Amino acid sequence: MDKFVSYTIDGTPMWGATDGQNIVDLSPEMVRFGTLVDLFRANAQNQALELAQKLARSRDIDGTKLDIPVPNPGKIICVGVNFPARNEEYKDGQDAPPNMSLFVRFPSSFTGHNLPLIRPKASHQLDYEGEIAIVIGKGGRHISQADSLNHIAALTICNEGTIRDWVRHAKFNVTQGKNFDQSGAIGPWLVPFTDPQQLENAEIITRVNGEVRQQDNTSRMLFPIRKQIEYISTFTTLEPGDIIITGTPTGAGARLDPPQYLKPGDKVEIEVSGIGTLINTIEDEQ
Numbered sequence: 001m002d003k004f005v006s007y008t009i010d011g012t013p014m015w016g017a018t019d020g021q022n023i024v025d026l027s028p029e030m031v032r033f034g035t036l037v038d039l040f041r042a043n044a045q046n047q048a049l050e051l052a053q054k055l056a057r058s059r060d061i062d063g064t065k066l067d068i069p070v071p072n073p074g075k076i077i078c079v080g081v082n083f084p085a086r087n088e089e090y091k092d093g094q095d096a097p098p099n100m101s102l103f104v105r106f107p108s109s110f111t112g113h114n115l116p117l118i119r120p121k122a123s124h125q126l127d128y129e130g131e132i133a134i135v136i137g138k139g140g141r142h143i144s145q146a147d148s149l150n151h152i153a154a155l156t157i158c159n160e161g162t163i164r165d166w167v168r169h170a171k172f173n174v175t176q177g178k179n180f181d182q183s184g185a186i187g188p189w190l191v192p193f194t195d196p197q198q199l200e201n202a203e204i205i206t207r208v209n210g211e212v213r214q215q216d217n218t219s220r221m222l223f224p225i226r227k228q229i230e231y232i233s234t235f236t237t238l239e240p241g242d243i244i245i246t247g248t249p250t251g252a253g254a255r256l257d258p259p260q261y262l263k264p265g266d267k268v269e270i271e272v273s274g275i276g277t278l279i280n281t282i283e284d285e286q
Contacts, residue, residue, distance in 0.1 A: 082247025113188030
Protein backbone atom coordinates (compact mmCIF):
# COMPACT_ATOMS: atom_id res chain seq x y z
CA MET A 1 0.00 0.00 0.00
CA ASP A 2 1.81 3.09 -1.23
CA LYS A 3 -0.86 5.42 -2.64
CA PHE A 4 -3.93 7.27 -1.35
CA VAL A 5 -7.47 7.29 -2.75
CA SER A 6 -10.72 9.09 -1.98
CA TYR A 7 -13.97 7.27 -2.69
CA THR A 8 -17.64 6.99 -1.77
CA ILE A 9 -19.23 3.94 -0.12
CA ASP A 10 -23.05 3.92 0.29
CA GLY A 11 -23.09 7.69 0.02
CA THR A 12 -20.33 8.18 2.61
CA PRO A 13 -17.07 9.88 1.53
CA MET A 14 -14.03 7.91 2.64
CA TRP A 15 -10.30 7.74 2.07
CA GLY A 16 -7.74 4.98 2.25
CA ALA A 17 -4.54 3.45 0.91
CA THR A 18 -4.15 1.32 -2.20
CA ASP A 19 -1.61 -0.77 -4.06
CA GLY A 20 -3.50 -0.13 -7.29
CA GLN A 21 -5.73 -3.19 -6.92
CA ASN A 22 -6.87 -3.36 -3.30
CA ILE A 23 -8.00 -0.63 -0.92
CA VAL A 24 -7.56 -0.46 2.85
CA ASP A 25 -10.10 1.84 4.48
CA LEU A 26 -8.22 4.28 6.70
CA SER A 27 -10.76 7.02 7.43
CA PRO A 28 -12.58 4.85 10.03
CA GLU A 29 -9.23 4.09 11.67
CA MET A 30 -7.91 7.65 11.66
CA VAL A 31 -11.07 9.60 12.36
CA ARG A 32 -9.18 12.75 13.35
CA PHE A 33 -8.33 13.16 9.67
CA GLY A 34 -11.64 13.79 7.94
CA THR A 35 -10.07 14.00 4.48
CA LEU A 36 -6.68 13.58 2.88
CA VAL A 37 -6.20 17.34 3.16
CA ASP A 38 -6.28 16.98 6.96
CA LEU A 39 -3.76 14.15 6.68
CA PHE A 40 -1.40 16.28 4.60
CA ARG A 41 -1.81 19.27 6.87
CA ALA A 42 -0.60 17.11 9.76
CA ASN A 43 2.17 15.57 7.61
CA ALA A 44 0.89 12.16 8.69
CA GLN A 45 1.17 10.34 5.35
CA ASN A 46 3.85 7.91 6.52
CA GLN A 47 1.86 7.12 9.64
CA ALA A 48 -1.18 6.29 7.51
CA LEU A 49 0.75 4.07 5.10
CA GLU A 50 2.37 2.19 7.98
CA LEU A 51 -1.07 1.55 9.46
CA ALA A 52 -2.35 0.33 6.08
CA GLN A 53 0.34 -2.37 6.00
CA LYS A 54 -1.03 -3.80 9.26
CA LEU A 55 -4.70 -3.87 8.27
CA ALA A 56 -6.56 -6.35 6.12
CA ARG A 57 -7.72 -5.46 2.64
CA SER A 58 -11.10 -3.72 2.75
CA ARG A 59 -12.24 -3.81 -0.90
CA ASP A 60 -11.20 -4.13 -4.54
CA ILE A 61 -10.46 -0.90 -6.34
CA ASP A 62 -12.46 -2.16 -9.32
CA GLY A 63 -16.09 -1.45 -8.58
CA THR A 64 -15.28 1.27 -6.07
CA LYS A 65 -16.46 4.75 -7.05
CA LEU A 66 -13.29 6.81 -6.92
CA ASP A 67 -13.69 10.52 -6.28
CA ILE A 68 -11.13 13.13 -7.25
CA PRO A 69 -8.27 12.38 -4.84
CA VAL A 70 -8.59 15.72 -3.02
CA PRO A 71 -12.36 16.15 -2.81
CA ASN A 72 -12.29 19.61 -1.25
CA PRO A 73 -9.32 21.57 -2.65
CA GLY A 74 -9.11 25.19 -1.62
CA LYS A 75 -7.66 26.30 -4.95
CA ILE A 76 -7.13 24.62 -8.31
CA ILE A 77 -4.65 26.64 -10.37
CA CYS A 78 -3.79 25.58 -13.91
CA VAL A 79 -0.74 26.48 -16.00
CA GLY A 80 -1.32 27.01 -19.71
CA VAL A 81 1.00 26.78 -22.74
CA ASN A 82 3.87 25.18 -20.84
CA PHE A 83 5.61 23.06 -23.50
CA PRO A 84 7.59 24.45 -26.48
CA ALA A 85 5.40 22.81 -29.13
CA ARG A 86 2.28 24.11 -27.37
CA ASN A 87 3.61 27.65 -27.68
CA GLU A 88 4.30 27.08 -31.37
CA GLU A 89 0.72 25.88 -31.90
CA TYR A 90 -0.51 29.44 -31.45
CA LYS A 91 1.38 30.55 -34.59
CA ASP A 92 1.60 34.13 -33.34
CA GLY A 93 5.34 34.50 -33.94
CA GLN A 94 6.05 34.98 -30.25
CA ASP A 95 8.80 33.24 -28.36
CA ALA A 96 8.06 31.65 -25.02
CA PRO A 97 6.50 34.31 -22.78
CA PRO A 98 8.47 35.69 -19.81
CA ASN A 99 5.73 34.67 -17.35
CA MET A 100 3.35 31.75 -17.25
CA SER A 101 -0.33 31.85 -18.18
CA LEU A 102 -2.64 30.84 -15.33
CA PHE A 103 -6.34 30.20 -14.82
CA VAL A 104 -8.47 28.58 -12.15
CA ARG A 105 -10.92 25.68 -12.16
CA PHE A 106 -13.69 24.68 -9.78
CA PRO A 107 -13.80 21.24 -8.12
CA SER A 108 -17.18 20.53 -9.76
CA SER A 109 -15.53 20.67 -13.18
CA PHE A 110 -13.71 17.41 -12.41
CA THR A 111 -14.76 13.81 -11.94
CA GLY A 112 -12.84 10.71 -10.86
CA HIS A 113 -11.09 7.78 -12.49
CA ASN A 114 -13.24 5.40 -14.57
CA LEU A 115 -16.14 7.87 -14.57
CA PRO A 116 -17.37 9.59 -17.73
CA LEU A 117 -16.41 13.06 -18.84
CA ILE A 118 -19.56 14.93 -19.80
CA ARG A 119 -19.86 16.56 -23.22
CA PRO A 120 -22.21 19.49 -22.52
CA LYS A 121 -25.38 20.45 -24.37
CA ALA A 122 -23.87 23.86 -25.07
CA SER A 123 -21.02 22.56 -27.24
CA HIS A 124 -19.61 19.40 -28.81
CA GLN A 125 -16.03 20.73 -28.74
CA LEU A 126 -14.90 18.71 -25.70
CA ASP A 127 -11.13 18.25 -25.84
CA TYR A 128 -8.53 16.37 -23.77
CA GLU A 129 -5.35 17.64 -22.09
CA GLY A 130 -3.10 15.19 -20.22
CA GLU A 131 -1.13 16.69 -17.33
CA ILE A 132 0.59 16.08 -14.02
CA ALA A 133 -1.05 17.66 -10.99
CA ILE A 134 0.67 18.39 -7.69
CA VAL A 135 -1.02 18.64 -4.30
CA ILE A 136 0.35 21.10 -1.77
CA GLY A 137 1.09 19.63 1.65
CA LYS A 138 2.86 22.52 3.34
CA GLY A 139 1.48 26.00 2.88
CA GLY A 140 3.44 29.14 2.28
CA ARG A 141 3.86 32.49 0.59
CA HIS A 142 6.88 33.76 -1.35
CA ILE A 143 8.29 30.24 -1.64
CA SER A 144 11.72 30.02 -3.27
CA GLN A 145 12.46 27.56 -6.05
CA ALA A 146 15.11 26.00 -3.80
CA ASP A 147 12.47 25.25 -1.15
CA SER A 148 9.52 24.64 -3.46
CA LEU A 149 9.58 20.85 -3.57
CA ASN A 150 9.35 20.70 0.22
CA HIS A 151 5.80 22.06 -0.14
CA ILE A 152 4.52 19.17 -2.29
CA ALA A 153 2.65 16.33 -0.58
CA ALA A 154 1.65 14.17 -3.53
CA LEU A 155 1.26 13.80 -7.29
CA THR A 156 -1.66 12.74 -9.43
CA ILE A 157 -2.87 12.88 -13.05
CA CYS A 158 -5.30 15.29 -14.67
CA ASN A 159 -7.31 15.26 -17.88
CA GLU A 160 -7.82 19.01 -18.03
CA GLY A 161 -10.81 18.71 -20.37
CA THR A 162 -11.70 21.88 -22.25
CA ILE A 163 -14.71 23.13 -24.20
CA ARG A 164 -12.77 24.82 -26.98
CA ASP A 165 -15.27 27.27 -28.42
CA TRP A 166 -16.16 28.44 -24.92
CA VAL A 167 -12.60 29.56 -24.21
CA ARG A 168 -13.23 32.16 -26.92
CA HIS A 169 -16.49 33.56 -25.55
CA ALA A 170 -14.75 36.54 -24.00
CA LYS A 171 -11.81 38.71 -24.93
CA PHE A 172 -9.39 38.03 -22.10
CA ASN A 173 -10.25 34.86 -20.19
CA VAL A 174 -10.85 31.14 -20.57
CA THR A 175 -12.85 30.53 -17.40
CA GLN A 176 -16.08 29.45 -19.11
CA GLY A 177 -14.50 26.82 -21.34
CA LYS A 178 -12.50 25.36 -18.47
CA ASN A 179 -15.29 24.91 -15.93
CA PHE A 180 -18.18 22.94 -17.39
CA ASP A 181 -19.33 20.39 -14.83
CA GLN A 182 -17.48 17.05 -15.05
CA SER A 183 -15.62 18.09 -18.19
CA GLY A 184 -12.26 17.01 -16.73
CA ALA A 185 -10.90 14.34 -14.42
CA ILE A 186 -8.29 13.92 -11.68
CA GLY A 187 -6.98 10.61 -10.37
CA PRO A 188 -6.87 7.75 -9.99
CA TRP A 189 -4.89 8.19 -6.75
CA LEU A 190 -2.27 10.28 -5.00
CA VAL A 191 1.35 9.14 -5.05
CA PRO A 192 3.37 10.60 -2.15
CA PHE A 193 6.10 12.88 -3.44
CA THR A 194 9.54 11.58 -2.50
CA ASP A 195 11.90 12.15 -5.43
CA PRO A 196 12.41 15.21 -7.68
CA GLN A 197 12.68 12.87 -10.68
CA GLN A 198 8.97 12.14 -10.23
CA LEU A 199 8.39 15.68 -11.49
CA GLU A 200 11.44 16.65 -13.46
CA ASN A 201 11.78 13.61 -15.74
CA ALA A 202 8.26 12.19 -16.10
CA GLU A 203 6.74 11.03 -19.39
CA ILE A 204 3.17 12.13 -20.16
CA ILE A 205 1.24 10.11 -22.76
CA THR A 206 -2.39 10.66 -23.78
CA ARG A 207 -4.25 8.03 -25.80
CA VAL A 208 -7.70 8.33 -27.35
CA ASN A 209 -9.21 4.95 -28.25
CA GLY A 210 -5.69 3.51 -28.06
CA GLU A 211 -4.11 6.08 -30.39
CA VAL A 212 -1.27 8.18 -28.94
CA ARG A 213 -2.24 11.85 -29.24
CA GLN A 214 0.14 13.53 -26.77
CA GLN A 215 3.63 12.52 -25.62
CA ASP A 216 6.28 14.64 -23.95
CA ASN A 217 8.52 14.84 -20.89
CA THR A 218 8.33 17.26 -17.98
CA SER A 219 12.02 18.04 -18.47
CA ARG A 220 10.91 20.14 -21.46
CA MET A 221 8.48 22.36 -19.55
CA LEU A 222 8.91 26.09 -20.27
CA PHE A 223 8.12 26.79 -16.62
CA PRO A 224 9.30 23.91 -14.41
CA ILE A 225 7.24 23.01 -11.38
CA ARG A 226 9.74 24.63 -9.03
CA LYS A 227 9.18 27.90 -10.91
CA GLN A 228 5.41 27.43 -10.86
CA ILE A 229 5.33 27.19 -7.07
CA GLU A 230 7.60 30.20 -6.70
CA TYR A 231 5.57 32.34 -9.11
CA ILE A 232 2.12 31.38 -7.84
CA SER A 233 3.08 31.87 -4.20
CA THR A 234 4.18 35.41 -5.06
CA PHE A 235 0.55 36.54 -5.30
CA THR A 236 -1.42 33.98 -3.28
CA THR A 237 -0.79 31.90 -0.18
CA LEU A 238 -0.59 28.22 -1.08
CA GLU A 239 -2.37 26.03 1.46
CA PRO A 240 -2.49 22.27 2.14
CA GLY A 241 -4.80 20.60 -0.36
CA ASP A 242 -4.36 23.22 -3.08
CA ILE A 243 -3.80 21.70 -6.52
CA ILE A 244 -1.54 22.99 -9.29
CA ILE A 245 -2.17 21.47 -12.73
CA THR A 246 1.12 21.93 -14.47
CA GLY A 247 0.58 22.06 -18.25
CA THR A 248 -0.16 19.79 -21.21
CA PRO A 249 1.96 18.77 -24.22
CA THR A 250 1.06 19.44 -27.83
CA GLY A 251 -1.45 17.20 -29.62
CA ALA A 252 -4.86 18.20 -28.29
CA GLY A 253 -7.76 17.44 -30.60
CA ALA A 254 -8.36 21.09 -31.48
CA ARG A 255 -4.89 21.31 -33.06
CA LEU A 256 -5.32 18.33 -35.39
CA ASP A 257 -6.29 18.82 -39.03
CA PRO A 258 -9.20 18.46 -39.08
CA PRO A 259 -9.92 18.91 -35.35
CA GLN A 260 -10.93 15.72 -33.54
CA TYR A 261 -13.06 16.38 -30.49
CA LEU A 262 -14.20 13.76 -28.00
CA LYS A 263 -17.53 12.06 -28.59
CA PRO A 264 -19.70 9.62 -26.62
CA GLY A 265 -18.10 6.20 -26.44
CA ASP A 266 -14.52 7.45 -26.71
CA LYS A 267 -11.98 6.29 -24.14
CA VAL A 268 -9.19 8.59 -22.96
CA GLU A 269 -6.16 7.23 -21.11
CA ILE A 270 -3.52 9.51 -19.62
CA GLU A 271 -0.40 7.70 -18.47
CA VAL A 272 2.33 9.36 -16.42
CA SER A 273 5.48 7.45 -15.55
CA GLY A 274 5.78 6.77 -11.85
CA ILE A 275 2.15 7.66 -11.15
CA GLY A 276 -0.19 5.46 -13.18
CA THR A 277 -2.98 5.83 -15.73
CA LEU A 278 -6.14 7.93 -15.52
CA ILE A 279 -9.00 6.49 -17.62
CA ASN A 280 -12.31 8.08 -18.58
CA THR A 281 -14.99 7.53 -21.18
CA ILE A 282 -17.24 10.20 -22.71
CA GLU A 283 -20.98 10.68 -22.31
CA ASP A 284 -23.41 13.39 -23.38
CA GLU A 285 -25.05 15.64 -20.81
CA GLN A 286 -28.56 14.40 -20.02
